[in-house]
Amino acid sequence: MTALAKAMxxxxxxxxxxxxxxxxKRYGPVVALDDVSAHVYPGxxxxxxxxxxxxxxxxxxxxxxxxxxxxxxxxxxxxxLPPNLFDLDRFERxxxxxxxxxxxxxxxxxxxxxxxxxxxNVAERLLxxxxxxxxxxxxxxxxxxxxSEFPLDRxxxxxxxxxxGMQQRVQLAKxxxxxxxxxxxxxxxxxxxxSVQALVLxxxxxxxxxxxxxxxxVSHDLGVIRTMADRVMVMRQGKVVExxxxxxxxxxxxxxxxxxxxxxxx
Amino acid sequence: xxxxxxxxxxxxxxYGFLDASAxxxxxxxxxxxxxxxxxQMPYASREVPIARGWGTGGLQVTLTLVNPKxxxxxxxxxxxxxxxxxxxxxxxxxxxxxxxxxDTLAASLIQSRHRIPEEKLRADQILILQxxxxxxxxxxxxxxxxxxxxxxxxxxxxxxxxxxxxxxxSGRVMQGASYPSMVNGRHxxxxxxxxxWDVPKLHMADHLTILSAGREKRIFAVPPHTRVxxxxxxxxxxxxxDHAGLTCARSGLTGYFMNEIPQDxxxxxxxxxxxxLGVKAIRRAEGEDPEIGATWYVDGEMQR
Amino acid sequence: MAYVATRxxxxxxxxxxxxxxxxxxxxxxxxVKEIGAALPALVDRVMGEASLYAPDLAALAxxxxxxxxxxxxxxxxxWRTTQPRLQVAEPVAADExxxxxxxxxxxxxxxxxxxxxxxxxxxxxxxxxQVLEGEAYKPAAVTPAATPAPARHPSLAAWQVAQGLVExxxxxxxxxxxxxxxxxxxxxxxxxxxxxxQSLARADTGGTLALGYSAMRGYGTAHxxxxxxxxxxxxxxxxxxxxxxxxxxxxxxxxxxxxxTKGKDRLRLGFAATLGWNEVKVISAATxxxxxxxxxxxxxxxxxxxxxxTEPVESSGFCIHFKLxxxxxxxSSLDALRGAQAKKEAPTPAKTEETA
Numbered sequence: 001m002t003a004l005a006k007a008m009x010x011x012x013x014x015x016x017x018x019x020x021x022x023x024x025k026r027y028g029p030v031v032a033l034d035d036v037s038a039h040v041y042p043g044x045x046x047x048x049x050x051x052x053x054x055x056x057x058x059x060x061x062x063x064x065x066x067x068x069x070x071x072x073x074x075x076x077x078x079x080x081l082p083p084n085l086f087d088l089d090r091f092e093r094x095x096x097x098x099x100x101x102x103x104x105x106x107x108x109x110x111x112x113x114x115x116x117x118x119x120x121n122v123a124e125r126l127l128x129x130x131x132x133x134x135x136x137x138x139x140x141x142x143x144x145x146x147x148s149e150f151p152l153d154r155x156x157x158x159x160x161x162x163x164x165g166m167q168q169r170v171q172l173a174k175x176x177x178x179x180x181x182x183x184x185x186x187x188x189x190x191x192x193x194x195s196v197q198a199l200v201l202x203x204x205x206x207x208x209x210x211x212x213x214x215x216x217x218v219s220h221d222l223g224v225i226r227t228m229a230d231r232v233m234v235m236r237q238g239k240v241v242e243x244x245x246x247x248x249x250x251x252x253x254x255x256x257x258x259x260x261x262x263x264x265x266x
Numbered sequence: 267x268x269x270x271x272x273x274x275x276x277x278x279x280x281y282g283f284l285d286a287s288a289x290x291x292x293x294x295x296x297x298x299x300x301x302x303x304x305x306q307m308p309y310a311s312r313e314v315p316i317a318r319g320w321g322t323g324g325l326q327v328t329l330t331l332v333n334p335k336x337x338x339x340x341x342x343x344x345x346x347x348x349x350x351x352x353x354x355x356x357x358x359x360x361x362x363x364x365x366x367x368x369d370t371l372a373a374s375l376i377q378s379r380h381r382i383p384e385e386k387l388r389a390d391q392i393l394i395l396q397x398x399x400x401x402x403x404x405x406x407x408x409x410x411x412x413x414x415x416x417x418x419x420x421x422x423x424x425x426x427x428x429x430x431x432x433x434x435x436s437g438r439v440m441q442g443a444s445y446p447s448m449v450n451g452r453h454x455x456x457x458x459x460x461x462x463w464d465v466p467k468l469h470m471a472d473h474l475t476i477l478s479a480g481r482e483k484r485i486f487a488v489p490p491h492t493r494v495x496x497x498x499x500x501x502x503x504x505x506x507x508d509h510a511g512l513t514c515a516r517s518g519l520t521g522y523f524m525n526e527i528p529q530d531x532x533x534x535x536x537x538x539x540x541x542x543l544g545v546k547a548i549r550r551a552e553g554e555d556p557e558i559g560a561t562w563y564v565d566g567e568m569q570r
Numbered sequence: 571m572a573y574v575a576t577r578x579x580x581x582x583x584x585x586x587x588x589x590x591x592x593x594x595x596x597x598x599x600x601x602v603k604e605i606g607a608a609l610p611a612l613v614d615r616v617m618g619e620a621s622l623y624a625p626d627l628a629a630l631a632x633x634x635x636x637x638x639x640x641x642x643x644x645x646x647x648x649w650r651t652t653q654p655r656l657q658v659a660e661p662v663a664a665d666e667x668x669x670x671x672x673x674x675x676x677x678x679x680x681x682x683x684x685x686x687x688x689x690x691x692x693x694x695x696x697x698x699x700q701v702l703e704g705e706a707y708k709p710a711a712v713t714p715a716a717t718p719a720p721a722r723h724p725s726l727a728a729w730q731v732a733q734g735l736v737e738x739x740x741x742x743x744x745x746x747x748x749x750x751x752x753x754x755x756x757x758x759x760x761x762x763x764x765x766x767x768q769s770l771a772r773a774d775t776g777g778t779l780a781l782g783y784s785a786m787r788g789y790g791t792a793h794x795x796x797x798x799x800x801x802x803x804x805x806x807x808x809x810x811x812x813x814x815x816x817x818x819x820x821x822x823x824x825x826x827x828x829x830x831t832k833g834k835d836r837l838r839l840g841f842a843a844t845l846g847w848n849e850v851k852v853i854s855a856a857t858x859x860x861x862x863x864x865x866x867x868x869x870x871x872x873x874x875x876x877x878x879x880t881e882p883v884e885s886s887g888f889c890i891h892f893k894l895x896x897x898x899x900x901x902s903s904l905d906a907l908r909g910a911q912a913k914k915e916a917p918t919p920a921k922t923e924e925t926a
Binding site: 083090091094098113115117120123127128131133134135137148156 | 364420421423424425427430431433434435499500502
Binding site for chain 3: 461507523
């Protein structure tokens, strides 16, 4: 039994939902990931923290199957999937991501069709999954936007006319529309005003509590990680330098780098 | 024996204008297109003596299929006598010696821009549609390589989304002509800019339809007895143009696709878009007895 | 028949064509000859875009179209495509042609020397109005140089390769008879190298200039320096069925090599060539070639973007096709528009739901 399992027995009543083993990736001479392993239990929020270049974004792109490692495996404990998801072809990856993995990007331009309606952005997800009833598309888009605490009187406004915080809520609605098994958040509040950031984080927290949604949150901002994460992974230069329960890591950081981070923040 | 006696006399152009290598490529690509209904097949698309965008794709197909026993009908916007249809018909007969007709029933090859005749086509007839833009995904993805990939993946989410957006914005689907349609349950095609009125005529038809875009160098086909289903939401039915109740001011015909003719002092008159059907009706009224074939629509209702 | 009154299509188009032809009048062999002699630059431009080296046919096409370049081009292309492809000629290396003009902007002097050759680059562009007053314009005779320039010149890129400044070009392993031919197969992307160069060779001069110029002004990433611009005559060497290789004649060619120093640690080259002498076109086309690697999708220097949009027969044809009647498609859209207007007056479930 791991230390974690001892500390939080409720988490190990299930198998991990997601598991990475020994991921490595180089870009020419640059080592992006060096033997990284991780797992996430159902209903858990894993926070990944590190400065730019630490490998956290590469890792997130791999979780979203946008990139493949040089070595290592990635598994999701869902029916009808191979033991290593990197064995899926491009088409299968796309379908899996569309149906089971939601993602919110830092830059809304990456995740949204800026000139389509906001509800349409959400509906597109449902259309990819094969929904062909207009009234159901409307209802589900409305429901997802509502759950993301998006003002429904603006549901057909295009994101290009919305504020940054609202754009992130549209991304979130799109990501949760199909009730994904896994929600990936890539610096979701970076670039927002502090007050707006707090509101978006509130929404995320509420969603997580209401739906017991499994999330992976990547951020360089320790405050954001601390607000959201159950467990934290600290990355530096492609390696995991520290991992543990959030409270533990923040109160008693073990690695020198983590200590530096925590003290700089506090 | 001399070299001259072994060869045919020199001629400025081949039979049917296109040379043998061009026709061979056309035949191969047509067969591929029939084999994978609705899938766009790239082809070389030779230059022909009319300008690109003026029916060069359809013309290459017709030139390949035509033989001296063929009878060709050429229509533009439903009319045989439209200037460009007249030009193409004259070119076709000039280079092939084939017969020409305005009568849908008498034609073996029908080259058309933007319309399908109202009289039902038979298994022994081939419809050749001129296509300006073969790519239904163009509005959502102008890059052709990316669009090709999307077809390979049957990635039509963004296309469906355009329909969703139209309903949200305008309360109904606003797509006019070239209504995107799923062929044989696999490939979405743009059925050339035929009106929505004409799309159901392609579904499970007796005849072969070949669609050819000369400028964009793509050919695709709807073989006989193949499903052609306009993209529609389950709870928002497909709607053809609201022409069922209109009457042609010249021929008295009712229940076919009409041209609207604005009138001095406001209001509109209508005339039947399939001009030869109109001619036949007028001849009947004048006491002649031209044969009018069964039509796809009867009293403005599509017959199944 | 009551309908017949409106059915004058065939007669109308015939008379319309006659009106156009009446403007240009009789076309005689001497007129065609005069066009060929008086307008070599125009003949070259049309031959390049037609990808058909036939000065007499090009002059005829110009006469027949009354100087409408796109019409002349279509005449030539439509004729060309019906001709059999007998052979693929021997490749011509840069240093094998008879060079008339060859300059480099990258160095003050280059091995083999800068050869100015025939050009208007340094002419003062003064309109010779005296001609209209009855005084003929007679160009002064050329004074030959004391020592004639050599006919053949080495390629500057070969020197740069030897200096390690340029990556040696990769030899294309394709068998000569299997070189992809753009006129017989579709252009697909990513394009084969042969297709790209062929497509640029027959691209519209004006279109290539417009997009190339946009790259030069900053919509591309690489600023071109003319490494070498060369106008030559080259032998078209073909094989006799008995095995002898012989010259079937000479054709004028232009080629441009532009270079950027923005490579990683070496120079990067862009290249274009065409039939006939047309300097603006090859410099613009080479600039597009230089900028295309890794260019963002839908930018003017993206290969798919510039190759599709500089195809002269396709672009001009599509442009004029908008003159054709579109009343069926228009009617179809009008119907949808009226339907939407009607819906606005009587709110639909979708609309009421929004305000709910």
